[in-house]
Amino acid sequence: MSWWALCRQELRAIFTNQALLLTVFGGVLLYSFLYPLPYTSQVPREQQVAVVNLDGSQLSRRLERMIDATPQVQLSARGLSLEEAQSIFLERKMAGIVVIPQHFYRDLLQGRQPTLAYAGDAGYFLVYGTVLEGLAGPGQSLAAEVKVSRLVMSGQVLTLAAEQHSAIQLNLHPVFNPTTGYVNYVIPAVFILILHQTLIMGAGILGGGQNEQRLMAEKGYWLEAAPWKLLLVRSSLFLAIYWLLCMYYFGFSFSFYHIPHAADFSQLNLLILPFLLGATFLGISLGLLLPRRELATLLVLLSSMPLIFASGFIWPVAAIPGQLTAIVQIIPVIPAIKAFVGLNQQGADFADILPLWQQLWLCAAFYGCTAWGLLRRLQRLSRS
Amino acid sequence: MTAPSFASMAAREWRVLGCDPWLLSLVSWVPLLLFFLMWAIFSQGIARDLPLGVVDLDKSRISRALIRHYDASPTLATTGHYLDVQEGAAALRAGEICGLVILPANLEKRTMLGRPPAVDAFVNSQFLLIGKLINSALLQAQGTFVGKIEIAKNLATGTPVFARALATAMPIASQVTPFFNSNNNYAQFLVSAMLPAIWQILMVAVTVLSLAAEQRRDGLREWLGASPVKALSAKFLPLILLFWLHGMLFLWGMYIFLGWPMHGNWTLLLFAQLITVCASLAAAALFFFLTLDAARGLSLAAAYTAPGLAFMGVTFPVTDMTLPATLWRGLLPISHYIEIQFGQVNYGAPLQAAMEPLRHLVFFVVPLLFVCYKARQLGAVPVASGVKQ
Incomplete structure (x- = not known):
């Protein structure tokens, strides 16, 4: 199958899938207003x-x-x-x-x-x-x-x-979030989680739906194309869509809620790339594993709360049981929250978040290989 | 077609649950695992040894004693010692430390001369909770240390009585009593709200999936048939009992197994849970019958339930929410339930206090009526629409 034909097939698969569009565009847009809603007063008063x-x-x-x-x-x-x-x-x-x-x-x-x-x-x-x-x-x-x-x-x-009147004075300066506002505290981390989760849902709904059709013995273009080609096209498309959504979040939403953004544009993009790749491949792998498309939504929905609380921005990582912290390291959102908050909120140097960036690339590589292996296996199964 | 009895339909519902491994896990071990996970994350309950960085530009007896005071606070651990401010600031930005204290040069000299030096502390408030803990730990450690110095000074300069020296150093003492969570246990505070939030997510997701399972098996028309209300109630009854059981399970876990204090009325609390289960079920059924599609229904359910914790008013007070936020909050059954749970568990509130949230929960009969109406329509139409795609 030619690149162009594959691209067209993929585009059609994505943009005619109502559940996917609802989740990806509807979800990201809705959450960008819904999540900060309870916190708009920033600090409790009176x-x-x-x-x-x-x-x-x-x-x-x-x-x-x-x-x-x-x-x-x-x-x-x-x-x-x-x-x-x-x-x-x-x-x-x-x-x-x-x-x-x-x-x-x-x-x-x-x-x-x-x-x-x-x-x-x-x-x-x-x-x-x-x-x-x-x-x-x-x-x-x-x-x-x-x-x-x-x-x-x-x-x-x-x-x-x-x-x-005092022998030694103590001047306390809150930094990075000088007003100690609640929106500035919760939203930068939660937005990363929303991007991550909706991306996995989107890729999972697409893959899961196709897998569902395969189980009903239907043929599909995705079973014919070379696995690496398909993965490349699909991940590029999701990358393009989510890059735009990332710009919406980090650009429009952050300004809209007056959340500080310290990161340099090119460095931010450098970090977005492995984050989105890892999440896309994870979503694709899930889609290939799951027999029905709604199950991707289910898994993502159930994992959201454990992930956000295990990520260490609400409760210090050192206080969370070590085994748990170790297990969640393979989910891209965990290093991503740390890296994005470090880079964009705390103004860390890229060198400081380099280990996290490398971890994100490792995740992307791992899930990329998983997706490739699963896809190849399914294609062989459907041929035999 | 002879109409099957209610009992046989309810029994069939159990079999449907048993046949689908996903549904079966969702009502058996998944809730247990999730409840346990959420508790495990916060099981330490109290944050200890948060990393603090120190830049000691004085290197005197007093500055070292002050650092020891910070380190002695159970909340803090002075893990980083930096030679200059730049180095410390870089570590703070990189997230290696959560706070940075700068002890100025001439700290000891100025203290001795009675020209109070100023210690600057920079606290990472991006992580709000951690920042607040460090703030108060620093204030406390500093207060104790300064008090000691001043008492010693007062004793040396002419007040021989200790109590008098103490009162001169700190003219007003304070005593702080935390109500309802006497050791400021973070687990007791947050887990008791998180578990209901997870519970609601599970209830709504399972209901949508279980309705979708009917659609997949024989199609909705076949299932709803001539008596859609009976079919629906036969489906809902076993689910209600299961969800109620999950609810009891987390209450048991927190207030009996872990022994967190519970001051209220168990009957009222369990009754509130039952009503909450029904309300969540009604909302979930609405999502399914609006979309008639598992994936889209579940997407709506996700959008609806996932931010539940944020709107509950536990992490951020309801009194400071804006009108749109309180309106959305009103649409979530769990935010009414949590008022009753907190009221009962913390305050042992009287029955009247629970009446208002209970009244709000009764309004969820509206989506239920819509669901019945829609089900009636679907059961009556010819095979063409609303059936398996």
Whole structure:
């Protein structure tokens, strides 16, 4: 079969396959809006907190106002006792409680150490962290103020006192995602997974459908063409389609959601190539193995959650059981997430991600050989 | 054609399941494997020894003591020591370390002279959770260390009483209580939401595939026949029981086998699961009857269920979701279920609190009615359409 004829056959097979088109174009487009949807506010704000003020002094009321003024929390209920606050907390599904102890002001003046008590709903991690940030910050500011005023009272100059209230200062700088936004955190990694999964589904639906026809003893062009030729044509077509979709994700979507993209265009392409090749060949191999086309979708669907959580961007790789991490290394998306996030989000040098890039090529080679071997076997089977 | 009895049709459904090795695996060992895998990933529960890099430009007693304090934090492990900032920054960009602390020159001298030096810490917040853990671990380690220095200073300069020296160094103490997850166990937090999400994916996928299996066997018309509603309910009943069993299984695994605390009412929780199963089934049947094709139906099901966890409001709070997000969230049975599960498990919430999500779940009777209507149509039409392609 000539190259041109094969190309035409493949193009027709791809662009007349409704399930494939729905999955590839529909899926990629839909997900580019659906996945970031819950996170568009980026950071949780104004979590509802109940306050119990057992002191009633002017200073304790100032602390309340300071807490209320933080963007993280909002004091929206008041309890006269801890028990009352707890029941309000449960009833109104609030996120935290802060207790200002009795004699808070007196103890501070007398140089005793009063204890502020904070509680948060640790059933939701992000909420808990936000509540603690909002509650602890004002407490620390107040403590610093107290120290400064004591230094001033003991004869220190105010400017010096303001500088000296802490023996060593710590300045924390969040980098790569300076606003600690949730979209910037989740989307770069999830988009890689979406591209990977829909590509495998697409190639798998195409191959699985053809395999289904073969099992019903139908002939097809794909059983006649030379295996390497067919693989080359098919992978090039998928590569072309997904290159465009990659540009849509890394270009349009990243700008649309204001996600930083540090990678150089040529380096990004250099990384896209083995990633897409590996995923295509994996999809083709799956299609050749599966007796029905919908099973490719099924396998991909079921593997998505384990893969995203095993990839190490949510939970540190070192904390995941070693055997599990070792097994998933043969799936292209695992090194790809690390490499893309490194290159595009963290501004790593290409030399830093070189081992991952090599791993992606190894995956591509491995699945390429697998697909070739499977295809050759099927062609022999159908001839005999 | 004599209409077969409901019992014989339900019994037939079991046989259909048994004949298809894919369906059989999906209702037997696959859920177990997936539940186990998700738990295994997070089984450590608490992140320890996150790699921290240090650039010590002072190399003094105090700077080394400070580094030891960072290293002593269970969350941190100072794995990288770099000679200059460039080297450390490169390691941070390459992902070898998750945070970089720079101890300035003259740290000791300035501390002793009472001219507070500033330590700069750069924390990789691209990995949000890891970044937050490092942030708070650094703050805590630093706080302890600075407190020690100041107490020593106060004791040396005229406050002989320890408690007074402590109160001068740290005028306000704080006490933090995490409710409902007292040791901040990440597994307990996330796995309890992930398993329901996986459960929904499985329910929807199996339902679509099992309807497709009928289409493959004798065609939908033949199967639905004269009494489509009976055929559908005979198909759904065994599936409902199986899915409910899976649901009970993960609850048992988490709250009995692993012994995570559960404060609520088991009956209510199991009842909510049953309703959730029915709602998911209705949604899945809708996808199949809309497309009448396994691959396209499953593609829709994938689009519908795969981002389920994101919309549940566990990882990111519902109160901060935009209107379109909450609308889509409302279309997913599992997001209503998770409200009941979290309410029961964490708060031991009263019955009234579960009424609203349960009411929402009842709305899934709408797709079910559509499915019945469509099935009636398909069962009635002559052989030409809606049958095996």
